[in-house]
Amino acid sequence: MTVLPWLVALWLFAIGIYGIITSRHYVHLIGCLGVVQSSTYVFLLSAGYRWGAGAPIFYDHPPGTPAVDPVVQALVLTDIVVGATVTALLLALVLQVHKRRGTVDPEKLQPMRR
Amino acid sequence: MKRDARLALAAAAALALLPGIVLVIAHLPDFGRHPLPYGEAINGAATRERHVTNMVTAVNFDYRGLDTLGEEFMLLGAVTGTLVLLRGRRGENVSDAPAEAEGRPIPPRSDAVALACRFFAPVLLLFGIYVVLHAQLTPGGGFQGGAIIGSGALLLYLGEGYRIWRRLVRSHLFDAVEATGALIFALAGWAPMIFGAKFLENILPLGKTGALISGGLILVTNAGVALAVAGGFVLLMVEFLEETRTTKEDER
Numbered sequence: 001m002t003v004l005p006w007l008v009a010l011w012l013f014a015i016g017i018y019g020i021i022t023s024r025h026y027v028h029l030i031g032c033l034g035v036v037q038s039s040t041y042v043f044l045l046s047a048g049y050r051w052g053a054g055a056p057i058f059y060d061h062p063p064g065t066p067a068v069d070p071v072v073q074a075l076v077l078t079d080i081v082v083g084a085t086v087t088a089l090l091l092a093l094v095l096q097v098h099k100r101r102g103t104v105d106p107e108k109l110q111p112m113r114r
Numbered sequence: 115m116k117r118d119a120r121l122a123l124a125a126a127a128a129l130a131l132l133p134g135i136v137l138v139i140a141h142l143p144d145f146g147r148h149p150l151p152y153g154e155a156i157n158g159a160a161t162r163e164r165h166v167t168n169m170v171t172a173v174n175f176d177y178r179g180l181d182t183l184g185e186e187f188m189l190l191g192a193v194t195g196t197l198v199l200l201r202g203r204r205g206e207n208v209s210d211a212p213a214e215a216e217g218r219p220i221p222p223r224s225d226a227v228a229l230a231c232r233f234f235a236p237v238l239l240l241f242g243i244y245v246v247l248h249a250q251l252t253p254g255g256g257f258q259g260g261a262i263i264g265s266g267a268l269l270l271y272l273g274e275g276y277r278i279w280r281r282l283v284r285s286h287l288f289d290a291v292e293a294t295g296a297l298i299f300a301l302a303g304w305a306p307m308i309f310g311a312k313f314l315e316n317i318l319p320l321g322k323t324g325a326l327i328s329g330g331l332i333l334v335t336n337a338g339v340a341l342a343v344a345g346g347f348v349l350l351m352v353e354f355l356e357e358t359r360t361t362k363e364d365e366r
Contacts, residue, residue: 002145010135014128021124022117048153051146056157056169059251059324063161069153070169074178077170078185081257081343085192088350092199095357107117 005046012039026094026104030087037083041076048072165320166250166329174255175335179314182335183299186342190296193346200353210277213360223275231273238266246340250329256336260343267348271355285352288345295342302334 019032048069
C-alpha cells in the first residue's frame with residue numbers, strides 16, 4: 001500500500017497553512033495560499049491515478065486502452081487557471097491596502113474605525 | 115491577533131484535527147488500484163458519443179460544460195474585480211515614466227533579452243493557437259492555450275519595453291476579447307435550446323474522429339474559453355504593469 005501521495009498532499013496543505021498563520025507580509029501569505037491550493041492538485045491527481053495506465057488521450061492508441069481518470073484532471077485544469085486569476089485579484093487587493101494603509105503586515109493592520 | 119495567539123490557536127486546531135486526518139488517510143483506497151467509475155464511463159463513451167480523442171476536453175467542454183461555464187464566469191469576475199480595483203483608483207493618468215524605488219535603479223535591457231523575446235514571442239503565440247485548436251485531439255485546450263497566448267504577449271513587454279507594449283496591447287480590445295469569450299460560451303449553451311434541445315446539448319455535426327474539425331459544440335465552447343482566458347490574462351498583465359508607471363503629477 002502506498003500512502004506517499006496522500007502524505008505529500010497533506011504536507012503541502014500543512015506547510016501552506018503554517019505559512020498563512022505566521023505570515024508577516026500579504027504577498028507571502030498569497031504565495032502560501034498557492035501552496036495550499038497545489039495540495040488539492042496533488043490530491044485530485046493521485047485520486048484519479050491508476051498503475052500502468054496512460055493519459056486519457058486516445059489519439060494514437062485505441063479507446064479501451066487503460067487510462068487514468070479524466071474527470072479529476074479536468075477539475076485540476078480549471079482550478080489552476082481560475083486560481084491564477086483569483087491570485088491576481090488578491091494581489092490587487094494587497095496593492096490597494098498598501099496605498100491606503102501604508103502597510104502589508106497582517107498584524108499591523110487594525111480594524112477600520114467608524 | 116497577536117502572533118503567539120495565532121500559533122496557539124493553530125496548534126490546538128491541528129491537534130483536534132490530527133486523529134481525523136490519520137483515520138482518513140488510513141481508510142483512503144489503495145493508491146492506483148481502486149475503481150474509477152466516472153473516469154471509466156467517460157473513457158469508454160466519449161470517443162463513440164462525441165468523436166473526440168482527448169477525454170479531458172470532453173469532460174470540460176461537453177459532459178460537464180455547465181461547470182466550466184461557471185468557472186469561466188468566476189474567471190470573468192476575478193478579472194473584472196482586479197481591473198476595477200487597480201484602474202478605478204489610478205484612473206487614466208499614467209505617464210510613460212517608470213516608477214523607481216529608492217536606491218534601486220532600473221538597468222537597461224540587454225540585447226540578448228530583446229533578441230530572445232523577439233524570437234520567442236511569435237513562437238509562443240503560434241504554439242498557443244496550436245494548443246487551442248487541437249483541444250479535442252491531443253493534450254491542450256482553451257485554458258492552457260489561452261494562458262500560453264497571454265504569456266507570449268508578456269514577452270512583448272519584456273523585450274520591447276513599455277511604450278511599444280502599450281502601443282500594441284490596447285486594453286479596450288482585450289476587454290472586448292474577454293467579454294466575447296464569455297458570451298460565446300453562454301450563447302453556446304442557449305443556442306441549442308432554440309432548436310428544442312437541452313442547455314449545452316451537443317447538436318452540431320460531430321465530424322470524423324481524429325479530424326481537426328470534430329466534436330461539434332466542443333469546438334465552440336473551447337474557442338470561447340480560449341478567448342476569455344487569453345483576454346483575461348493580458349488584461350491582468352496590462353493593469354499590473356500600469357502600476358509600475360508614475361502617475362502624471364499635474365492631473366492628480
